Structures are given as structure tokens and as C-alpha cells.
Amino acid sequence: MSEFLSNLYPWTKSLHIIAVLTWMAGLFYLPRIFVYHTEKVTPGHETDALFQVMEMKLYRYIMNPSIIAVWIFGLALVLTPNVVYWDSIWPYTKGACVIAMTWFHMWLGARRKDFVAGRNTRTGRTFRMMNEVPTLLMLVIVFSVVVKF
Numbered sequence: 614m615s616e617f618l619s620n621l622y623p624w625t626k627s628l629h630i631i632a633v634l635t636w637m638a639g640l641f642y643l644p645r646i647f648v649y650h651t652e653k654v655t656p657g658h659e660t661d662a663l664f665q666v667m668e669m670k671l672y673r674y675i676m677n678p679s680i681i682a683v684w685i686f687g688l689a690l691v692l693t694p695n696v697v698y699w700d701s702i703w704p705y706t707k708g709a710c711v712i713a714m715t716w717f718h719m720w721l722g723a724r725r726k727d728f729v730a731g732r733n734t735r736t737g738r739t740f741r742m743m744n745e746v747p748t749l750l751m752l753v754i755v756f757s758v759v760v761k762f
């Protein structure tokens with residue numbers, strides 16, 4: 614099993630990075646759509662339904678498969694011999710940020726359901742501020758995994 618994972622390492626890492634890119638695209642874009650949905654769209658209007666379809670497709674068909682792939686290939690990298698050294702600090706900073714990023718994904722899913730039920734109470738300002746969360750987490754994650762302090 615260890616040898617199998619070692620042989621696959623460049624492939625696993627490539628697939629991990631590809632999945633990270635598509636996940637991040639959604640994590641950056643969905644809160645942006647929520648800003649416009651909150652500030653420019655009247656609930657129940659035709660445009661409301663259009664925004665809901667865009668949000669559903671982005672979340673269900675891009676972000677959900679991406680988060681699953683990021684976790685599968687990420688955990689495969691963790692299990693690959695000589696990749697993670699647990700006496701370093703970076704696996705813990707990265708792990709904490711990845712858990713926070715996963716929470717953010719779930720939070721966006723709950724907000725999407727608020728729009729579907731017509732009970733969104735968040736303002737455009739809240740979504741603008743939340744839009745910075747994945748940026749900050751991404752900075753810590755990439756420095757952790759590349760600088761490896």
C-alpha cells in the first residue's frame with residue numbers, strides 16, 4: 614500500500630491541486646453572487662429564481678464534488694510515506710485552516726438554503742466580509758504547505 618501511494622505521489626498531488634483550484638473558484642464566487650442576490654434582487658421575482666439556479670448549480674455540481682476530491686487526494690497524500698512529518702508545525706496550521714475552510718463551505722450551503730426558503734436575513738455587507746475568509750485561509754494554507762515551517 615505504501616509503495617503504491619509513493620508511486621502515485623505526483624498524480625495524487627496533481628489531482629489534489631486541480632480539485633483545490635475548482636473548490637476555491639466556488640468558495641470565492643458564491644459569496645459574491647450572494648452579495649448581488651441580497652442587494653439587487655426582490656424575493657419572489659423571476660431574477661430570484663435565476664440566482665437560485667446559479668447558486669444551486671455552482672454549489673452542487675462544482676463545489677461539492679471538488680471538496681470531496683480535495684479531501685480524498687489530500688488524505689491520500691497524508692498516507693503517502695515521507696510526505697508529512699508530524700514534528701513540523703505546518704501540518705497543524707494547514708489542518709486547522711482546512712477544517713475552517715470546510716466549515717465555510719457548509720456555512721455557504723446553509724445560506725443558499727436560506728435564499729431557497731425566502732428567509733435570508735444577512736446583508737450584502739456580511740457576505741462581502743465573509744468573502745475574505747477563504748482568501749485569508751488560502752494564504753495560511755499555501756505558505757504552510759510550500760514553506761513548510
Ligand code: HEM
Pocket residue numbers: 626629630633637683684686687688690691696697711714750751754755758759
Ligand atoms: C482538505 C484537506 C486537505 C488535506 C488533507 C491536504 C493535505 C495535503 C498534503 C499532505 C500535501 C502534500 C505536501 C507535500 O507534498 O509536501 C498537500 C499538498 C498541497 N495542498 Fe493540500 N490538503 C488539503 C486541502 C488543501 C487546500 C484547501 C489547499 C489550498 C487552499 C491545499 C493546497 C495544497 C497545495 C498547493 C499543495 C502542493 C504543495 C507542494 O507540494 O508544493 N490543500 N496537501
